[in-house]
Amino acid sequence: MKKTFLIAIGLIIFDQLIKNIMVFSLEMGQSILVIKNFFSLTLLGNKGAAFSILSSNTLLLILISIAVLNVIYFCLIKDKKLKNIEEISYGILIGGITGNLIDRVIRGEVIDYLDFNIFGYNFPVFNFADICIIISIILIFIDTIKGDKNEISSNTK
Numbered sequence: 001m002k003k004t005f006l007i008a009i010g011l012i013i014f015d016q017l018i019k020n021i022m023v024f025s026l027e028m029g030q031s032i033l034v035i036k037n038f039f040s041l042t043l044l045g046n047k048g049a050a051f052s053i054l055s056s057n058t059l060l061l062i063l064i065s066i067a068v069l070n071v072i073y074f075c076l077i078k079d080k081k082l083k084n085i086e087e088i089s090y091g092i093l094i095g096g097i098t099g100n101l102i103d104r105v106i107r108g109e110v111i112d113y114l115d116f117n118i119f120g121y122n123f124p125v126f127n128f129a130d131i132c133i134i135i136s137i138i139l140i141f142i143d144t145i146k147g148d149k150n151e152i153s154s155n156t157k
Contacts, residue, residue, distance in 0.1 A: 001077060001078075001087070003084075004090050005091065005094075007087070007091025008091045008092075008095040009095070011091070011092060011095030011099065011128075011129075011132055012098050015096075015128045016099060016102060018113075018127075018128055019099075019111040019127065019128075022041065022043050023043065026043040026113075028045060029042075029044065030042070030043055037117060038116065038117055038118070039114075039115065040117075041113050041114070042112075042113060042115035042125050043111070043113050044111075044125045045110070045111060045112070046110045046112050046125075047109045047110075048061070050124075050130070052124075058104055058109070061104055062101065062104050065098075065101040068097060069098065072090060072093065072094060077090055083143070086143065088139070089136045089139040089143065090136070092132045092135055092136035092139070093133060093137070093140070096133035097129075099127075099128070099132070100127075100129045100130070110129075112124075112126050112127045113125065113127055114126050114128075
């Protein structure tokens, strides 16, 4: 469990560092083209969740984040013998959720800045904490699927 929290703390610090650099370097709504027709740094405040879902429901999103963190800790981590991939996955997930939670509590909105345009589609602007959440969910999903396959194969022997 120690590894889980060290990963989370490291990612939270990195996330907040990047967001503070962006906030102090750009005006809200300002964009800097990094790679033409592909990637820009665009500073935006998101008062909602992914794709601005539940926009302007900051208190609800704070409470949901705290509830999810509690579920992760009390139901999935506490008093459990975690595999290495689980420690890493949960650390990344806790780091991502907490990074965005800090923004909501301190700023009233999440700071987004990664702006991609791929094949003419301009994706919603997101941040490092969002990447952490997605990667962790993918890792947990893959581990769950692999675990289920291992259980099935050991039960058929």
